[in-house]
Amino acid sequence: xxxxxxxxxxxxxxAKVFAALSTVDGLAGWWTRSTxxxxxxxxxxxxxxxxxxxxxxxxxxxxxxxxxxDQKVRWRVKGGPxxxxxxxxxFDLSPQDGYTIVRFGHRNWREENEFMGHCTTxxxxxxxxxxxxxxxxxxxxxxxxxKISNWH
Amino acid sequence: xxxxxxxxxxxxxxAKVFAALSTVDGLAGWWTRSTxxxxxxxxxxxxxxxxxxxxxxxxxxxxxxxxxxDQKVRWRVKGGPxxxxxxxxxFDLSPQDGYTIVRFGHRNWREENEFMGHCTTxxxxxxxxxxxxxxxxxxxxxxxxxKISNWH
Numbered sequence: 001x002x003x004x005x006x007x008x009x010x011x012x013x014x015a016k017v018f019a020a021l022s023t024v025d026g027l028a029g030w031w032t033r034s035t036x037x038x039x040x041x042x043x044x045x046x047x048x049x050x051x052x053x054x055x056x057x058x059x060x061x062x063x064x065x066x067x068x069x070d071q072k073v074r075w076r077v078k079g080g081p082x083x084x085x086x087x088x089x090x091f092d093l094s095p096q097d098g099y100t101i102v103r104f105g106h107r108n109w110r111e112e113n114e115f116m117g118h119c120t121t122x123x124x125x126x127x128x129x130x131x132x133x134x135x136x137x138x139x140x141x142x143x144x145x146x147k148i149s150n151w152h
Numbered sequence: 153x154x155x156x157x158x159x160x161x162x163x164x165x166x167a168k169v170f171a172a173l174s175t176v177d178g179l180a181g182w183w184t185r186s187t188x189x190x191x192x193x194x195x196x197x198x199x200x201x202x203x204x205x206x207x208x209x210x211x212x213x214x215x216x217x218x219x220x221x222d223q224k225v226r227w228r229v230k231g232g233p234x235x236x237x238x239x240x241x242x243f244d245l246s247p248q249d250g251y252t253i254v255r256f257g258h259r260n261w262r263e264e265n266e267f268m269g270h271c272t273t274x275x276x277x278x279x280x281x282x283x284x285x286x287x288x289x290x291x292x293x294x295x296x297x298x299k300i301s302n303w304h
Contacts, residue, residue: 117158124276149159149160151161
């Protein structure tokens with residue numbers, strides 16, 4: 001099993017970061033505008049991605065496993081690309097030097113491969129979109145997300 | 153042993169990307185302006201990072217292990233933070249859909265930790281700086297690099 005791990009710092013209280021990770025509106029503000037479902041523990045969130053033309057590219061369904069206010073969000077991938085199904089995604093928040101530090105993990109990939117590399121770089125751009133949303137009120141969720149290659 | 157892997161696509165011929173990865177001037181245009189040494193196989197490249205004030209923050213010394221024109225660059229870290237020493241860094245280039253695809257690996261970390269998470273996100277910003285340099289002539293090397301947290 002292999003993991004993607006990342007770390008960003010956001011100049012805002014943990015409660016604001018947690019809201020952006022634990023509500024449908026918050027998630028729609030930095031990852032993909034097409035976010036629906038229930039973001040409570042036991043619920044399922046549906047993330048979908050479209051071309052600017054409206055054509056659907058794909059998406060993920062996440063079961064919400066754990067929410068610890070201002071500290072932790074944890075999901076399991078129930079639907080999406082085969083490589084993602086069964087993996088876990090988690091966000092751990094902690095204060096440091098006036099920042100809320102986000103330690104991100106996308107864990108339990110079955111193998112390291114090129115698609116995992118793509119997802120690593122793409123997650124970095126989305127974590128910086130999360131930061132921009134929380135710090136400035138404006139993220140870059142899909143379909144306005146930063147393109148990094150022929151794979152979107 | 154754990155690895156960081158990433159993937160970006162650059163709209164330019166592989167020769168231009170290879171030049172940005174295999175020459176001191178190229179590397180200084182996207183990673184850190186303070187790049188010196190020999191970028192030939194058997195040489196050592198010294199990367200240093202400064203505050204805008206000029207104060208040195210740290211750096212890395214890389215032995216150049218392999219250069220395959222327009223295809224591959226591979227280094228081993230000889231000096232730098234303890235977590236980096238002995239790790240390998242590689243860039244594999246291949247054409248796809250009009251892009252030069254860069255598959256990046258920073259391999260053989262002894263363990264997954266918070267610093268590795270920081271380096272993952274930071275590498276993503278530098279790989280996009282590499283892309284910008286090759287596509288537009290202007291990257292964001294340190295000290296003008298994108299800050300991602302209290303750790304720089």
